Amino acid sequence: MMPPILYAGLTLDRAHPIRRDGDIVPLMHQEGARYLPYWRGRQLVSMSPPPGAVLLDRDTGLALAEATGGSCLLLGMDDAGPLLGLDISALDAGEEGPDLGGRWVILRAVGGLLPSQEAALLAYARGMLVWREKTRFCSSCGGGLIFQDSGHSAKCTNPECGALAFTRSxxxxxxxxxxxxxxxxxxxxxxxxxxxxxxxxxxxxxxxxxxxxxxxxxxxxxxxxxxxxxxxxxxxxxxxxxxxxxxxxxxxxxxxxxxxxxxxxxxxxTRYARPRSWNPGSPVRADADGTAAAP
Ligand SMILES: [Zn+2]
Missing domain, CATH: 3.90.79.10 (Nucleoside Triphosphate Pyrophosphohydrolase)
Known part of the structure:
Protein backbone atom coordinates (compact mmCIF):
# COMPACT_ATOMS: atom_id res chain seq x y z
CA MET A 1 0.00 0.00 0.00
CA MET A 2 1.24 3.45 -0.84
CA PRO A 3 2.20 5.52 2.24
CA PRO A 4 0.29 8.76 2.91
CA ILE A 5 1.45 11.70 0.84
CA LEU A 6 2.41 14.83 2.72
CA TYR A 7 -0.08 17.71 2.22
CA ALA A 8 -2.60 15.43 0.46
CA GLY A 9 -5.79 13.84 1.76
CA LEU A 10 -7.38 16.85 3.45
CA THR A 11 -10.82 15.84 4.69
CA LEU A 12 -12.10 19.36 5.41
CA ASP A 13 -15.43 20.17 3.73
CA ARG A 14 -14.53 22.97 1.30
CA ALA A 15 -18.16 24.08 1.39
CA HIS A 16 -18.49 24.85 -2.28
CA PRO A 17 -22.22 25.78 -2.14
CA ILE A 18 -21.57 28.23 0.70
CA ARG A 19 -18.56 29.91 -0.83
CA ARG A 20 -20.36 30.23 -4.15
CA ASP A 21 -22.91 32.46 -2.42
CA GLY A 22 -20.08 34.85 -2.14
CA ASP A 23 -20.12 37.25 0.77
CA ILE A 24 -17.27 36.63 3.19
CA VAL A 25 -18.40 39.15 5.83
CA PRO A 26 -21.26 37.13 7.39
CA LEU A 27 -18.97 34.11 7.54
CA MET A 28 -16.32 36.16 9.35
CA HIS A 29 -18.86 37.08 12.03
CA GLN A 30 -20.52 33.69 12.28
CA GLU A 31 -20.57 31.90 15.62
CA GLY A 32 -17.71 29.43 15.79
CA ALA A 33 -15.67 31.08 13.03
CA ARG A 34 -11.94 30.46 13.38
CA TYR A 35 -9.06 32.04 11.55
CA LEU A 36 -5.88 30.54 10.18
CA PRO A 37 -3.44 33.47 10.00
CA TYR A 38 -0.73 34.10 7.41
CA TRP A 39 2.05 36.65 7.90
CA ARG A 40 4.64 37.47 5.25
CA GLY A 41 4.92 33.94 3.86
CA ARG A 42 4.79 32.27 7.26
CA GLN A 43 2.09 30.39 9.12
CA LEU A 44 1.37 29.95 12.80
CA VAL A 45 1.90 26.55 14.39
CA SER A 46 2.21 25.10 17.83
CA MET A 47 5.05 22.58 18.02
CA SER A 48 4.26 21.50 21.59
CA PRO A 49 2.45 18.16 21.54
CA PRO A 50 0.28 17.74 19.70
CA PRO A 51 1.82 19.90 16.95
CA GLY A 52 -0.57 21.64 14.62
CA ALA A 53 -2.00 24.82 13.16
CA VAL A 54 -2.88 27.59 15.59
CA LEU A 55 -6.47 28.70 15.02
CA LEU A 56 -7.48 32.15 16.21
CA ASP A 57 -10.97 32.58 17.65
CA ARG A 58 -13.57 34.75 15.97
CA ASP A 59 -13.03 37.92 18.00
CA THR A 60 -9.25 37.79 17.62
CA GLY A 61 -9.58 37.18 13.90
CA LEU A 62 -12.06 40.01 13.43
CA ALA A 63 -9.86 42.43 15.37
CA LEU A 64 -6.83 41.49 13.27
CA ALA A 65 -8.80 41.76 10.05
CA GLU A 66 -9.95 45.23 11.02
CA ALA A 67 -6.51 46.35 12.17
CA THR A 68 -4.69 45.14 9.05
CA GLY A 69 -7.30 45.33 6.31
CA GLY A 70 -6.09 41.82 5.61
CA SER A 71 -7.66 39.74 2.90
CA CYS A 72 -9.84 36.95 4.20
CA LEU A 73 -11.24 33.88 2.46
CA LEU A 74 -13.28 30.83 3.30
CA LEU A 75 -11.31 27.59 3.52
CA GLY A 76 -14.21 25.37 4.51
CA MET A 77 -16.68 24.35 7.18
CA ASP A 78 -16.45 21.86 10.01
CA ASP A 79 -18.77 21.04 12.89
CA ALA A 80 -17.70 24.17 14.77
CA GLY A 81 -18.34 26.60 11.90
CA PRO A 82 -16.40 28.41 9.17
CA LEU A 83 -12.65 28.06 8.86
CA LEU A 84 -11.11 31.16 7.33
CA GLY A 85 -7.69 32.14 6.03
CA LEU A 86 -6.53 35.65 6.95
CA ASP A 87 -3.50 37.57 5.68
CA ILE A 88 -2.17 39.87 8.40
CA SER A 89 1.10 40.72 6.64
CA ALA A 90 0.43 44.44 7.19
CA LEU A 91 1.04 43.94 10.89
CA ASP A 92 4.43 45.31 11.96
CA ALA A 93 6.38 42.90 14.11
CA GLY A 94 9.97 41.83 14.69
CA GLU A 95 11.72 38.86 13.19
CA GLU A 96 9.73 36.47 15.41
CA GLY A 97 6.44 37.72 13.95
CA PRO A 98 3.28 38.87 15.77
CA ASP A 99 2.82 37.29 19.20
CA LEU A 100 -0.31 35.19 18.75
CA GLY A 101 0.56 32.10 20.73
CA GLY A 102 2.64 29.98 18.38
CA ARG A 103 5.67 30.01 16.10
CA TRP A 104 5.64 31.59 12.67
CA VAL A 105 7.15 29.04 10.34
CA ILE A 106 7.70 28.36 6.65
CA LEU A 107 5.53 25.33 6.02
CA ARG A 108 8.08 23.69 3.76
CA ALA A 109 10.54 23.48 6.66
CA VAL A 110 8.19 21.84 9.17
CA GLY A 111 5.41 20.17 7.15
CA GLY A 112 6.85 16.70 7.65
CA LEU A 113 6.75 17.11 11.44
CA LEU A 114 3.02 17.77 11.56
CA PRO A 115 0.10 15.32 11.66
CA SER A 116 -1.13 14.70 8.13
CA GLN A 117 -4.40 16.64 8.39
CA GLU A 118 -2.68 19.63 9.97
CA ALA A 119 -0.01 19.67 7.26
CA ALA A 120 -2.67 19.35 4.55
CA LEU A 121 -4.77 22.15 6.03
CA LEU A 122 -1.79 24.49 6.21
CA ALA A 123 -0.80 23.62 2.65
CA TYR A 124 -4.31 24.42 1.41
CA ALA A 125 -4.38 27.70 3.32
CA ARG A 126 -0.93 28.64 2.08
CA GLY A 127 -1.85 27.94 -1.53
CA MET A 128 -4.96 30.10 -1.26
CA LEU A 129 -3.35 32.98 0.59
CA VAL A 130 -0.27 33.11 -1.64
CA TRP A 131 -2.57 33.21 -4.68
CA ARG A 132 -4.55 35.99 -3.07
CA GLU A 133 -1.38 37.86 -2.13
CA LYS A 134 -0.11 37.76 -5.72
CA THR A 135 -3.43 38.45 -7.42
CA ARG A 136 -3.67 42.22 -7.18
CA PHE A 137 -4.59 43.40 -10.66
CA CYS A 138 -6.35 42.08 -13.72
CA SER A 139 -3.87 40.21 -15.92
CA SER A 140 -5.78 41.26 -19.06
CA CYS A 141 -6.09 45.04 -18.63
CA GLY A 142 -4.33 45.92 -15.37
CA GLY A 143 -7.60 47.02 -13.78
CA GLY A 144 -8.56 46.55 -10.16
CA LEU A 145 -10.12 43.35 -8.86
CA ILE A 146 -13.03 42.53 -6.66
CA PHE A 147 -12.90 39.18 -4.93
CA GLN A 148 -15.93 36.93 -4.98
CA ASP A 149 -16.89 33.34 -4.22
CA SER A 150 -15.80 33.95 -0.61
CA GLY A 151 -12.33 34.77 -1.83
CA HIS A 152 -11.91 31.94 -4.36
CA SER A 153 -12.11 34.03 -7.53
CA ALA A 154 -11.69 37.63 -8.62
CA LYS A 155 -13.38 39.81 -11.21
CA CYS A 156 -11.93 42.81 -13.02
CA THR A 157 -13.68 46.05 -12.10
CA ASN A 158 -13.12 47.58 -15.54
CA PRO A 159 -16.58 47.38 -17.16
CA GLU A 160 -15.03 47.00 -20.61
CA CYS A 161 -13.06 43.97 -19.42
CA GLY A 162 -14.71 42.04 -16.59
CA ALA A 163 -12.16 39.19 -16.83
CA LEU A 164 -12.28 36.52 -14.16
CA ALA A 165 -9.27 35.17 -12.29
CA PHE A 166 -9.31 31.82 -10.54
CA THR A 167 -7.00 30.04 -8.14
CA ARG A 168 -4.37 28.02 -9.92
CA SER A 169 -2.09 25.03 -9.49
CA THR A 270 22.39 1.58 -7.05
CA ARG A 271 20.14 0.73 -4.11
CA TYR A 272 23.20 0.45 -1.88
CA ALA A 273 25.15 3.50 -3.01
CA ARG A 274 25.79 6.51 -0.81
CA PRO A 275 26.51 9.94 -2.25
CA ARG A 276 30.14 10.90 -1.88
CA SER A 277 29.45 13.58 0.74
CA TRP A 278 26.49 11.92 2.40
CA ASN A 279 25.75 13.30 5.87
CA PRO A 280 22.48 11.99 7.31
CA GLY A 281 22.63 14.60 10.08
CA SER A 282 22.47 17.56 7.70
CA PRO A 283 19.29 19.58 8.04
CA VAL A 284 17.17 20.01 4.95
CA ARG A 285 17.56 23.57 3.79
CA ALA A 286 14.51 25.58 2.80
CA ASP A 287 14.75 28.77 0.83
CA ALA A 288 14.39 31.87 2.97
CA ASP A 289 10.92 32.65 1.68
CA GLY A 290 9.77 29.05 1.43
CA THR A 291 9.62 29.14 -2.33
CA ALA A 292 11.70 27.32 -4.88
CA ALA A 293 13.08 28.37 -8.22
CA ALA A 294 12.20 24.96 -9.58
CA PRO A 295 10.28 22.08 -8.00
ZN1 LIG B 1 -9.47 43.60 -16.78
Whole structure:
Protein backbone atom coordinates (compact mmCIF):
# COMPACT_ATOMS: atom_id res chain seq x y z
CA MET A 1 0.00 0.00 0.00
CA MET A 2 1.24 3.45 -0.84
CA PRO A 3 2.20 5.52 2.24
CA PRO A 4 0.29 8.76 2.91
CA ILE A 5 1.45 11.70 0.84
CA LEU A 6 2.41 14.83 2.72
CA TYR A 7 -0.08 17.71 2.22
CA ALA A 8 -2.60 15.43 0.46
CA GLY A 9 -5.79 13.84 1.76
CA LEU A 10 -7.38 16.85 3.45
CA THR A 11 -10.82 15.84 4.69
CA LEU A 12 -12.10 19.36 5.41
CA ASP A 13 -15.43 20.17 3.73
CA ARG A 14 -14.53 22.97 1.30
CA ALA A 15 -18.16 24.08 1.39
CA HIS A 16 -18.49 24.85 -2.28
CA PRO A 17 -22.22 25.78 -2.14
CA ILE A 18 -21.57 28.23 0.70
CA ARG A 19 -18.56 29.91 -0.83
CA ARG A 20 -20.36 30.23 -4.15
CA ASP A 21 -22.91 32.46 -2.42
CA GLY A 22 -20.08 34.85 -2.14
CA ASP A 23 -20.12 37.25 0.77
CA ILE A 24 -17.27 36.63 3.19
CA VAL A 25 -18.40 39.15 5.83
CA PRO A 26 -21.26 37.13 7.39
CA LEU A 27 -18.97 34.11 7.54
CA MET A 28 -16.32 36.16 9.35
CA HIS A 29 -18.86 37.08 12.03
CA GLN A 30 -20.52 33.69 12.28
CA GLU A 31 -20.57 31.90 15.62
CA GLY A 32 -17.71 29.43 15.79
CA ALA A 33 -15.67 31.08 13.03
CA ARG A 34 -11.94 30.46 13.38
CA TYR A 35 -9.06 32.04 11.55
CA LEU A 36 -5.88 30.54 10.18
CA PRO A 37 -3.44 33.47 10.00
CA TYR A 38 -0.73 34.10 7.41
CA TRP A 39 2.05 36.65 7.90
CA ARG A 40 4.64 37.47 5.25
CA GLY A 41 4.92 33.94 3.86
CA ARG A 42 4.79 32.27 7.26
CA GLN A 43 2.09 30.39 9.12
CA LEU A 44 1.37 29.95 12.80
CA VAL A 45 1.90 26.55 14.39
CA SER A 46 2.21 25.10 17.83
CA MET A 47 5.05 22.58 18.02
CA SER A 48 4.26 21.50 21.59
CA PRO A 49 2.45 18.16 21.54
CA PRO A 50 0.28 17.74 19.70
CA PRO A 51 1.82 19.90 16.95
CA GLY A 52 -0.57 21.64 14.62
CA ALA A 53 -2.00 24.82 13.16
CA VAL A 54 -2.88 27.59 15.59
CA LEU A 55 -6.47 28.70 15.02
CA LEU A 56 -7.48 32.15 16.21
CA ASP A 57 -10.97 32.58 17.65
CA ARG A 58 -13.57 34.75 15.97
CA ASP A 59 -13.03 37.92 18.00
CA THR A 60 -9.25 37.79 17.62
CA GLY A 61 -9.58 37.18 13.90
CA LEU A 62 -12.06 40.01 13.43
CA ALA A 63 -9.86 42.43 15.37
CA LEU A 64 -6.83 41.49 13.27
CA ALA A 65 -8.80 41.76 10.05
CA GLU A 66 -9.95 45.23 11.02
CA ALA A 67 -6.51 46.35 12.17
CA THR A 68 -4.69 45.14 9.05
CA GLY A 69 -7.30 45.33 6.31
CA GLY A 70 -6.09 41.82 5.61
CA SER A 71 -7.66 39.74 2.90
CA CYS A 72 -9.84 36.95 4.20
CA LEU A 73 -11.24 33.88 2.46
CA LEU A 74 -13.28 30.83 3.30
CA LEU A 75 -11.31 27.59 3.52
CA GLY A 76 -14.21 25.37 4.51
CA MET A 77 -16.68 24.35 7.18
CA ASP A 78 -16.45 21.86 10.01
CA ASP A 79 -18.77 21.04 12.89
CA ALA A 80 -17.70 24.17 14.77
CA GLY A 81 -18.34 26.60 11.90
CA PRO A 82 -16.40 28.41 9.17
CA LEU A 83 -12.65 28.06 8.86
CA LEU A 84 -11.11 31.16 7.33
CA GLY A 85 -7.69 32.14 6.03
CA LEU A 86 -6.53 35.65 6.95
CA ASP A 87 -3.50 37.57 5.68
CA ILE A 88 -2.17 39.87 8.40
CA SER A 89 1.10 40.72 6.64
CA ALA A 90 0.43 44.44 7.19
CA LEU A 91 1.04 43.94 10.89
CA ASP A 92 4.43 45.31 11.96
CA ALA A 93 6.38 42.90 14.11
CA GLY A 94 9.97 41.83 14.69
CA GLU A 95 11.72 38.86 13.19
CA GLU A 96 9.73 36.47 15.41
CA GLY A 97 6.44 37.72 13.95
CA PRO A 98 3.28 38.87 15.77
CA ASP A 99 2.82 37.29 19.20
CA LEU A 100 -0.31 35.19 18.75
CA GLY A 101 0.56 32.10 20.73
CA GLY A 102 2.64 29.98 18.38
CA ARG A 103 5.67 30.01 16.10
CA TRP A 104 5.64 31.59 12.67
CA VAL A 105 7.15 29.04 10.34
CA ILE A 106 7.70 28.36 6.65
CA LEU A 107 5.53 25.33 6.02
CA ARG A 108 8.08 23.69 3.76
CA ALA A 109 10.54 23.48 6.66
CA VAL A 110 8.19 21.84 9.17
CA GLY A 111 5.41 20.17 7.15
CA GLY A 112 6.85 16.70 7.65
CA LEU A 113 6.75 17.11 11.44
CA LEU A 114 3.02 17.77 11.56
CA PRO A 115 0.10 15.32 11.66
CA SER A 116 -1.13 14.70 8.13
CA GLN A 117 -4.40 16.64 8.39
CA GLU A 118 -2.68 19.63 9.97
CA ALA A 119 -0.01 19.67 7.26
CA ALA A 120 -2.67 19.35 4.55
CA LEU A 121 -4.77 22.15 6.03
CA LEU A 122 -1.79 24.49 6.21
CA ALA A 123 -0.80 23.62 2.65
CA TYR A 124 -4.31 24.42 1.41
CA ALA A 125 -4.38 27.70 3.32
CA ARG A 126 -0.93 28.64 2.08
CA GLY A 127 -1.85 27.94 -1.53
CA MET A 128 -4.96 30.10 -1.26
CA LEU A 129 -3.35 32.98 0.59
CA VAL A 130 -0.27 33.11 -1.64
CA TRP A 131 -2.57 33.21 -4.68
CA ARG A 132 -4.55 35.99 -3.07
CA GLU A 133 -1.38 37.86 -2.13
CA LYS A 134 -0.11 37.76 -5.72
CA THR A 135 -3.43 38.45 -7.42
CA ARG A 136 -3.67 42.22 -7.18
CA PHE A 137 -4.59 43.40 -10.66
CA CYS A 138 -6.35 42.08 -13.72
CA SER A 139 -3.87 40.21 -15.92
CA SER A 140 -5.78 41.26 -19.06
CA CYS A 141 -6.09 45.04 -18.63
CA GLY A 142 -4.33 45.92 -15.37
CA GLY A 143 -7.60 47.02 -13.78
CA GLY A 144 -8.56 46.55 -10.16
CA LEU A 145 -10.12 43.35 -8.86
CA ILE A 146 -13.03 42.53 -6.66
CA PHE A 147 -12.90 39.18 -4.93
CA GLN A 148 -15.93 36.93 -4.98
CA ASP A 149 -16.89 33.34 -4.22
CA SER A 150 -15.80 33.95 -0.61
CA GLY A 151 -12.33 34.77 -1.83
CA HIS A 152 -11.91 31.94 -4.36
CA SER A 153 -12.11 34.03 -7.53
CA ALA A 154 -11.69 37.63 -8.62
CA LYS A 155 -13.38 39.81 -11.21
CA CYS A 156 -11.93 42.81 -13.02
CA THR A 157 -13.68 46.05 -12.10
CA ASN A 158 -13.12 47.58 -15.54
CA PRO A 159 -16.58 47.38 -17.16
CA GLU A 160 -15.03 47.00 -20.61
CA CYS A 161 -13.06 43.97 -19.42
CA GLY A 162 -14.71 42.04 -16.59
CA ALA A 163 -12.16 39.19 -16.83
CA LEU A 164 -12.28 36.52 -14.16
CA ALA A 165 -9.27 35.17 -12.29
CA PHE A 166 -9.31 31.82 -10.54
CA THR A 167 -7.00 30.04 -8.14
CA ARG A 168 -4.37 28.02 -9.92
CA SER A 169 -2.09 25.03 -9.49
CA UNK A 170 0.83 24.80 -11.91
CA UNK A 171 1.54 21.21 -13.00
CA UNK A 172 5.05 20.04 -12.21
CA UNK A 173 6.41 16.57 -12.76
CA UNK A 174 8.87 14.60 -10.64
CA UNK A 175 10.16 11.24 -11.81
CA UNK A 176 12.15 8.30 -10.55
CA UNK A 177 14.09 7.17 -13.61
CA UNK A 178 15.53 3.66 -13.47
CA UNK A 179 17.48 1.53 -15.93
CA UNK A 180 17.70 -2.19 -16.61
CA UNK A 181 20.46 -2.55 -14.00
CA UNK A 182 18.15 -1.46 -11.16
CA UNK A 183 19.87 1.90 -10.90
CA UNK A 184 18.12 5.22 -10.20
CA UNK A 185 18.99 8.55 -11.80
CA UNK A 186 19.40 11.30 -9.18
CA UNK A 187 20.72 14.82 -9.43
CA UNK A 188 21.48 17.75 -7.20
CA UNK A 189 21.23 21.51 -7.42
CA UNK A 190 24.11 23.64 -6.15
CA UNK A 191 21.92 25.39 -3.54
CA UNK A 192 21.08 22.12 -1.78
CA UNK A 193 22.73 20.99 1.40
CA UNK A 194 25.83 18.80 0.76
CA UNK A 195 24.98 15.18 0.10
CA UNK A 196 21.38 15.85 -0.93
CA UNK A 197 20.26 14.30 -4.22
CA UNK A 198 16.76 14.05 -5.65
CA UNK A 199 14.71 12.64 -8.44
CA UNK A 200 14.65 15.04 -11.37
CA UNK A 201 11.70 17.40 -11.64
CA UNK A 202 10.42 20.32 -13.66
CA UNK A 203 7.44 22.29 -14.86
CA UNK A 204 5.08 21.18 -17.59
CA UNK A 205 5.19 23.52 -20.57
CA UNK A 206 2.33 24.52 -22.90
CA UNK A 207 1.74 21.97 -25.63
CA UNK A 208 3.05 19.05 -23.58
CA UNK A 209 1.43 16.01 -22.05
CA UNK A 210 2.73 14.98 -18.64
CA UNK A 211 4.64 12.13 -20.30
CA UNK A 212 6.18 14.57 -22.79
CA UNK A 213 7.34 16.75 -19.91
CA UNK A 214 8.91 13.76 -18.13
CA UNK A 215 10.90 12.82 -21.23
CA UNK A 216 11.96 16.40 -22.00
CA UNK A 217 13.09 17.24 -18.46
CA UNK A 218 15.16 14.07 -18.14
CA UNK A 219 16.78 14.78 -21.49
CA UNK A 220 17.43 18.45 -20.67
CA UNK A 221 18.76 17.92 -17.16
CA UNK A 222 20.65 14.67 -17.59
CA UNK A 223 21.02 13.95 -21.32
CA UNK A 224 19.22 10.62 -20.81
CA UNK A 225 16.42 9.29 -23.01
CA UNK A 226 13.31 7.84 -21.36
CA UNK A 227 11.52 5.02 -23.19
CA UNK A 228 8.36 4.85 -21.05
CA UNK A 229 6.79 6.47 -17.99
CA UNK A 230 3.93 5.72 -15.63
CA UNK A 231 1.92 7.93 -13.31
CA UNK A 232 2.24 7.09 -9.60
CA UNK A 233 0.61 9.79 -7.45
CA UNK A 234 0.28 13.54 -7.01
CA UNK A 235 0.94 15.98 -4.20
CA UNK A 236 -0.18 19.53 -3.43
CA UNK A 237 2.99 21.63 -3.48
CA UNK A 238 2.10 25.22 -2.57
CA UNK A 239 5.64 26.57 -2.89
CA UNK A 240 4.30 28.70 -4.30
CA UNK A 241 1.50 27.11 -6.38
CA UNK A 242 2.35 23.75 -7.91
CA UNK A 243 0.72 20.37 -8.15
CA UNK A 244 3.55 17.84 -8.07
CA UNK A 245 2.80 14.84 -10.28
CA UNK A 246 4.92 11.77 -9.64
CA UNK A 247 6.06 9.30 -12.28
CA UNK A 248 8.30 6.31 -12.61
CA UNK A 249 10.20 6.15 -15.89
CA UNK A 250 12.41 3.61 -17.63
CA UNK A 251 15.54 4.38 -19.55
CA UNK A 252 17.96 2.32 -21.60
CA UNK A 253 20.73 3.89 -19.53
CA UNK A 254 23.71 5.82 -20.81
CA UNK A 255 26.14 8.24 -19.27
CA UNK A 256 24.28 11.21 -17.75
CA UNK A 257 25.48 14.74 -18.43
CA UNK A 258 24.35 17.44 -16.00
CA UNK A 259 22.66 20.55 -17.32
CA UNK A 260 24.96 23.10 -15.73
CA UNK A 261 22.25 25.76 -15.48
CA UNK A 262 20.12 23.88 -12.95
CA UNK A 263 21.91 20.67 -12.01
CA UNK A 264 25.53 20.50 -10.86
CA UNK A 265 25.73 16.71 -10.74
CA UNK A 266 23.60 13.82 -11.96
CA UNK A 267 24.45 10.15 -11.54
CA UNK A 268 23.08 6.63 -11.57
CA UNK A 269 22.74 5.21 -8.03
CA THR A 270 22.39 1.58 -7.05
CA ARG A 271 20.14 0.73 -4.11
CA TYR A 272 23.20 0.45 -1.88
CA ALA A 273 25.15 3.50 -3.01
CA ARG A 274 25.79 6.51 -0.81
CA PRO A 275 26.51 9.94 -2.25
CA ARG A 276 30.14 10.90 -1.88
CA SER A 277 29.45 13.58 0.74
CA TRP A 278 26.49 11.92 2.40
CA ASN A 279 25.75 13.30 5.87
CA PRO A 280 22.48 11.99 7.31
CA GLY A 281 22.63 14.60 10.08
CA SER A 282 22.47 17.56 7.70
CA PRO A 283 19.29 19.58 8.04
CA VAL A 284 17.17 20.01 4.95
CA ARG A 285 17.56 23.57 3.79
CA ALA A 286 14.51 25.58 2.80
CA ASP A 287 14.75 28.77 0.83
CA ALA A 288 14.39 31.87 2.97
CA ASP A 289 10.92 32.65 1.68
CA GLY A 290 9.77 29.05 1.43
CA THR A 291 9.62 29.14 -2.33
CA ALA A 292 11.70 27.32 -4.88
CA ALA A 293 13.08 28.37 -8.22
CA ALA A 294 12.20 24.96 -9.58
CA PRO A 295 10.28 22.08 -8.00
ZN1 LIG B 1 -9.47 43.60 -16.78
Missing amino acids: DPAIIMLVTDDHDRALLGRQPIWTPGMYSCLAGFVEPGESLEDAVAREVWEEAGIRVRSSSYVASQPWPFPQSLMIGFTARSDGGEPVADSHEIEEVRWF
